[in-house]
Amino acid sequence: MTTSVLICDDSGFARRQMARSIPDGWDVDIHFAENGKEAISAIKQGKADVMFLDLNMPVMDGYQTMQIVKEQDLPTLVIVVSGDVQPEAHKKMLSLGVIAFIAKPIDNQKLCEILRQYGLYTGEATSQGRSQNVLVVEPRSQQSELDAYREMANVAMGRAGEQVAKLLGEFIQLPIPNVNLITNNELHMAISDVKSSDSLSAVSHGFIGAGINGEALVIFNDANFSTMGKLLKYHHKSTKEEYELEVLMDISNILVGACVNALSEQLHVTFSHNHPIILGRHCDIDQVLETNSQRWDKILAIEIAYAINSQDIQFDLLLLFPGNAMELVYEKLVKHTH
Incomplete structure (x- = not known):
């Protein structure tokens, strides 16, 4: 069964990094959002069985996004992927209902372990991410x-x-x-x-x-x-x-x-x-x-x-x-x- 995955980050570079980190063996349909407002809309459209969420974003940040997810009881499992690794950030997001917290730059091995822990991915843990169809870098500009x-x-x-x-x-x-x-x-x-x-x-x-x-x-x-x-x-x-x-x-x-x-x-x-x-x-x-x-x-x-x-x-x-x-x-x- 295909899992809808939403990657929410204001950085295109970070979104592509995250997409490449998803293990090859996981059957997913990947969607993207540039901020929390777009993410909430995508969740309501059924595009986020699992969401990878950044914290520091314009328009609507990760904290505000999770507040809405919690208040409206939206159907998504959220894993934070952020450069903000302060213990207080972890504590606050966990209290809002995220299931895990991964520091940037993402550790593929840790990602696989978290996915397996929650039954989201049953393949072998690997340090390698998705090898096909995902480019990290756009044409240079x-x-x-x-x-x-x-x-x-x-x-x-x-x-x-x-x-x-x-x-x-x-x-x-x-x-x-x-x-x-x-x-x-x-x-x-x-x-x-x-x-x-x-x-x-x-x-x-x-x-x-x-x-x-x-x-x-x-x-x-x-x-x-x-x-x-x-x-x-x-x-x-x-x-x-x-x-x-x-x-x-x-x-x-x-x-x-x-x-x-x-x-x-x-x-x-x-x-x-x-x-x-x-x-x-x-x-x-x-x-x-x-x-x-x-x-x-x-x-x-x-x-x-x-x-x-x-x-x-x-x-x-x-x-x-x-x-x-x-x-x-x-x-x-x-x-x-x-």
């Missing part, structure tokens, strides 16, 4: 490139958010990464949301490996230092400057470390890290960008605006890759998804 970079950032963002959530004991609100191909002169546009703050502090972490070099900027609104320090249970040092510096460096080291490790896993590249550099303390964003020594002509800029809503804290992670590194990143993403 700027849109397909941005989609691939955004999905890469989504996974890295989730890993970094998980580490900071554990450190601070708070749920981190994860956004949809903002991905742009820009020139150096347009760099300030990539972090326009940050610019609204009058006073910022920022630190830069460079990384390089296999010909791919990049830079990670962590940008804090100054108003957040005191609250972050309390969450970290830090005691004031002899000076306010030392206290703020410790908060800035500890958060940025954990955030960037987890993010770059996730990039490393996806690209199959080992990155080495440069010593972090303070770009500015208590200054505006233009001063931060002036201090930044990178002067690349073409830049892949990925902005991730984290938030801890319960504490009114916002901080940004900005990943920057020059044009030559960008090409290598795309090649490796494509290579390792086949």
Whole structure:
């Protein structure tokens, strides 16, 4: 008997990855949705005996989608496939009725085990996915490139958010990464949301490996230092400057470390890290960008605006890759998804 499977994810790159991960021996009819609103409609049309659901999506996210599934008792078994791997996200979605939670990038072996556990797939567990009729990568275009970079950032963002959530004991609100191909002169546009703050502090972490070099900027609104320090249970040092510096460096080291490790896993590249550099303390964003020594002509800029809503804290992670590194990143993403 054929099973209707719905893959709901705003990323075409991620949808194709998920479709290829479905075991060859499972008799399925695959459908796609780009957001929760489309997914609810598909479920009501009988196209989702099983749904693979992302969490961070526009229009209607995974949390809102599951709330409707639960309230309306819609006939679908839901497995979350997400870059958000925070324990709180797991707990919340399980309470809404999902049967399992798989972290991106998807582990084919784990997927098979979950399907077998719930009697959805009775074939042998395998590390190989569907070999036919599913292409991971669309014909190359700027849109397909941005989609691939955004999905890469989504996974890295989730890993970094998980580490900071554990450190601070708070749920981190994860956004949809903002991905742009820009020139150096347009760099300030990539972090326009940050610019609204009058006073910022920022630190830069460079990384390089296999010909791919990049830079990670962590940008804090100054108003957040005191609250972050309390969450970290830090005691004031002899000076306010030392206290703020410790908060800035500890958060940025954990955030960037987890993010770059996730990039490393996806690209199959080992990155080495440069010593972090303070770009500015208590200054505006233009001063931060002036201090930044990178002067690349073409830049892949990925902005991730984290938030801890319960504490009114916002901080940004900005990943920057020059044009030559960008090409290598795309090649490796494509290579390792086949």
